[in-house]
Amino acid sequence: xxxxxxxxxxxxxxxxxxxxxxxxxxxxxxxxxxxxxxxxxxxxxxxxxxxxxxxxxxxxxxxxxxxxxxxxxxxxxxxxxxxxxxxxxxxxxxxxxxxxxxxxxxxxxxxxxxxxxxxxxxxxxxxxxxxxxxxxxxxxxxxxxxxxxxxxxxxxxxxxxxxxxxxxxxxxxxxxxxxxxxxxxxxxxxxxxxxxxxxxxxxxxxxxxxxxxxxxxxxxxxxxxxxxxxxxx
Amino acid sequence: xxxxxxxxxxxxxxxxxxxxxxxxxxxxxxxxxxxxxxxxxxxxxxxxxxxxxxxxxxxxxxxxxxxxxxxxxxxxxxxxxxxxxxxxxxxxxxxxxxxxxxxxxxxxxxxxxxxxxxxxxxxxxxxxxxxxxxxxxxxxxxxxxxxxxxxxxxxxxxxxxxxxxxxxxxxxxxxxxxxxxxxxxxxxxxxxxxxxxxxxxxxxxxxxxxxxxxxxxxxxxxxxxxxxxxxxxxxxxxxxxxxxxxxxxx
Numbered sequence: 024x025x026x027x028x029x030x031x032x033x034x035x036x037x038x039x040x041x042x043x044x045x046x047x048x049x050x051x052x053x054x055x056x057x058x059x060x061x062x063x064x065x066x067x068x069x070x071x072x073x074x075x076x077x078x079x080x081x082x083x084x085x086x087x088x089x090x091x092x093x094x095x096x097x098x099x100x101x102x103x104x105x106x107x108x109x110x111x112x113x114x115x116x117x118x119x120x121x122x123x124x125x126x127x128x129x130x131x132x133x134x135x136x137x138x139x140x141x142x143x144x145x146x147x148x149x150x151x152x153x154x155x156x157x158x159x160x161x162x163x164x165x166x167x168x169x170x171x172x173x174x175x176x177x178x179x180x181x182x183x184x185x186x187x188x189x190x191x192x193x194x195x196x197x198x199x200x201x202x203x204x205x206x207x208x209x210x211x212x213x214x215x216x217x218x219x220x221x222x223x224x225x226x227x228x229x230x231x232x233x234x235x236x237x238x239x240x241x242x243x244x245x246x247x248x249x250x251x252x253x254x255x256x
Numbered sequence: 257x258x259x260x261x262x263x264x265x266x267x268x269x270x271x272x273x274x275x276x277x278x279x280x281x282x283x284x285x286x287x288x289x290x291x292x293x294x295x296x297x298x299x300x301x302x303x304x305x306x307x308x309x310x311x312x313x314x315x316x317x318x319x320x321x322x323x324x325x326x327x328x329x330x331x332x333x334x335x336x337x338x339x340x341x342x343x344x345x346x347x348x349x350x351x352x353x354x355x356x357x358x359x360x361x362x363x364x365x366x367x368x369x370x371x372x373x374x375x376x377x378x379x380x381x382x383x384x385x386x387x388x389x390x391x392x393x394x395x396x397x398x399x400x401x402x403x404x405x406x407x408x409x410x411x412x413x414x415x416x417x418x419x420x421x422x423x424x425x426x427x428x429x430x431x432x433x434x435x436x437x438x439x440x441x442x443x444x445x446x447x448x449x450x451x452x453x454x455x456x457x458x459x460x461x462x463x464x465x466x467x468x469x470x471x472x473x474x475x476x477x478x479x480x481x482x483x484x485x486x487x488x489x490x491x492x493x494x495x496x497x498x499x500x501x502x503x504x505x506x
Contacts, residue, residue, distance in 0.1 A: 028391035033308040064480035067426035068473040080263040082458035122395040203380040231463030
């Protein structure tokens with residue numbers, strides 16, 4: 024779901040960079056105040072974990088496979104603020120070292136996948152999980168639905184950012200300079216695959232990992248009043 | 257048809273292969289390899305920004321030709337470079353650009369069966385493909401000619417906060433380690449299983465593997481933290497080599 028360079032204008036990406044930078048600074052402050060040990064190895068390893076989740080092929084019913092983003096999973100395991108930094112790092116490593124994603128569009132990718140997706144998914148998870156305990160069916164189901172909601176919201180946002188390009192940036196003769204399709208094409212093109220295959224992959228991996236860790240490693244989910252896992256403390 | 261194990265193993269092998277490829281190309285004595293990495297970062301941002309801002313096909317074609325020229329001057333095999341840019345990376349962009357050829361209303365250019373390619377459609381598709389290919393070419397040139405430790409040192413030289421540089425460096429280093437761990441897990445699984453397994457069991461395996469990788473990440477993070485402290489880490493990374501300035505950089 025990464026937007027590569029060239030699909031959206033630097034203006035759109037610049038606005039999203041400006042929106043992401045204060046969020047990253049705030050998350051760094053929150054993480055520094057909450058994590059007792061040096062935060063560098065923990066965040067770096069969480070970033071590597073996020074990268075691997077993005078790389079994993081998820082088996083789906085019918086013999087097909089899909090990819091997950093994993094932003095909501097990391098948010099449920101360590102809290103949304105460390106997740107924002109971890110997913111941002113994973114996206115930056117992909118863009119800088121492997122040339123995947125984009126340099127100019129990194130701001131947009133951070134906003135969509137590292138901020139909106141984990142925070143929205145985590146909120147849905149918290150509401151649906153209620154007072155359920157790790158290892159309970161409801162807890163894992165809430166995680167799965169959080170993953171499903173998070174990835175769909177992020178997909179809709181990507182569809183919106185792509186779809187506004189022909190309206191904002193075109194030559195005098197009307198030739199679009201970036202993504203050539205309007206909202207009536209980009210929104211369904213992004214949302215429909217994520218309501219089905221992408222959302223299912225995200226829900227299965229988020230719910231599955233939370234169910235596994237909730238059953239065998241309950242200590243990871245010692246939630247505090249602020250709602251983030253002990254793994255990040 | 258390849259299953260999820262084979263596809264994930266292939267993705268992991270591809271990333272490891274790409275990290276090794278970078279090491280081999282970046283050791284050649286070409287133009288970009290000799291250029292100060294700080295200058296390369298500034299050039300990368302400026303050139304990708306120019307690709308994003310260009311409003312004519314000619315300007316985009318000139319930018320793409322510049323990327324090709326830089327690849328040749330940097331002793332990167334042009335066939336390898338072109339293949340990497342055109343076949344693997346923007347294959348997706350090509351698929352997205354293709355419908356624009358037929359769907360964009362305008363004056364007919366030529367017909368393929370019942371489908372008519374319009375002049376405006378060709379222009380739109382060319383914008384997208386040229387813009388993405390040029391941007392990807394510059395990013396790839398930077399990645400191929402700059403070892404990760406030099407890139408990190410250059411970011412520090414450009415006054416990027418030390419904590420951000422350390423985070424990027426440690427993430428990259430341990431990403432490769434975790435990919436090896438995952439590949440071992442998947443290979444062990446593949447060697448134990450014959451034939452097809454039900455989707456539910458496959459999903460259980462994925463959940464357990466991802467859960468294990470998460471626990472492994474926490475375990476490694478704690479070990480890295482302890483080893484950093486024992487080596488006198490104070491919060492400021494120390495570069496392995498001194499920054500270099502050469503006459504060629506001017």
